[in-house]
Amino acid sequence: MNTQPYLDDAAVGTELPALVKEPTTRQLVMYAGASGDFYEIHYDKDFAAEQGLPGVILHGALKSAYLGQLVTGWVGAEGRLLSLSVRYREMDVPGDVLTCRGTVVERDEAAGSVRCDIWIENGAGVRTTTGEAVVALPSR
Amino acid sequence: MSILTPAMQAAVGVDGEPRTTIVERGAIERFAAAIGDDNPAYPDVAPPTFLRSVGLAIPALPDSEAVPRVLDGGSEWTYGEPVRPGDAITFVTQMETLIEREGRMGSMLIATYVTRYTNQRGELAATQRNTLIRMPAA
Numbered sequence: 001m002n003t004q005p006y007l008d009d010a011a012v013g014t015e016l017p018a019l020v021k022e023p024t025t026r027q028l029v030m031y032a033g034a035s036g037d038f039y040e041i042h043y044d045k046d047f048a049a050e051q052g053l054p055g056v057i058l059h060g061a062l063k064s065a066y067l068g069q070l071v072t073g074w075v076g077a078e079g080r081l082l083s084l085s086v087r088y089r090e091m092d093v094p095g096d097v098l099t100c101r102g103t104v105v106e107r108d109e110a111a112g113s114v115r116c117d118i119w120i121e122n123g124a125g126v127r128t129t130t131g132e133a134v135v136a137l138p139s140r
Numbered sequence: 141m142s143i144l145t146p147a148m149q150a151a152v153g154v155d156g157e158p159r160t161t162i163v164e165r166g167a168i169e170r171f172a173a174a175i176g177d178d179n180p181a182y183p184d185v186a187p188p189t190f191l192r193s194v195g196l197a198i199p200a201l202p203d204s205e206a207v208p209r210v211l212d213g214g215s216e217w218t219y220g221e222p223v224r225p226g227d228a229i230t231f232v233t234q235m236e237t238l239i240e241r242e243g244r245m246g247s248m249l250i251a252t253y254v255t256r257y258t259n260q261r262g263e264l265a266a267t268q269r270n271t272l273i274r275m276p277a278a
Binding site for chain 2: 034039
């Protein structure tokens with residue numbers, strides 16, 4: 001965990017600590033079980049190929065979970081996630097190295113909150129997943 | 141020829157059956173392990189997207205056999221009360237919009253579903269707006 005950020009610390013342009021994820025097919029099976037999403041494109045290579053996919057692909061919702069972890073890990077015990085919006089622009093596959101990043105784009109002093117752009121970059125540097133989060137941060 | 145049928149259009153704006161699930165501590169632990177998040181707040185509180193796991197209350201789409209391929213386009217969550225072990229979460233989903241679009245992979249339907257999750261005290265825990273893309277067989 002990081003040290004607790006305060007509203008003062010989160011000026012526009014502040015970068016969230018990056019979160020690196022290296023998903024495996026095993027993790028997709030774990031996520032299928034934990035989430036109840038058993039769509040075969042996430043663990044059955046033959047089924048995925050029949051659907052015209054390059055192989056099994058990550059659940060979009062797993063990528064949302066990664067970005068949720070990015071933000072909740074940053075805001076710490078005294079911060080609070082108010083909203084999380086994620087768009088899946090490109091598919092991601094197990095075996096790739098995914099880096100979750102975010103940056104503060106707006107600070108609302110009166111509301112005690114900041115809005116962040118958040119995204120996932122794949123190993124080739126492509127932003128496969130984009131979104132935004134609004135978080136409340138404590139004041140000193 | 142349009143792949144969006146009148147029966148599909150008629151399903152827009154109609155609530156599905158509400159469902160209720162008790163949130164188990166072990167389910168939060170398994171979810172946190174599956175996403176690889178070791179935040180010490182878990183499992184006393186649930187991760188932000190945990191409610192994906194309480195089940196689906198998406199009403200069946202009429203004529204959906206013509207569009208068997210489904211891709212998840214994304215989700216927008218807004219949060220109210222935290223979700224904790226023992227909570228009884230009631231959730232109800234409706235299709236909010238349904239449009240047809242020509243994409244890079246051919247004709248597709250883009251549906252947005254809104255799910256409201258409330259706890260046993262009647263407090264709103266979260267709202268999820270989920271976009272699903274449906275396509276004819278490959």
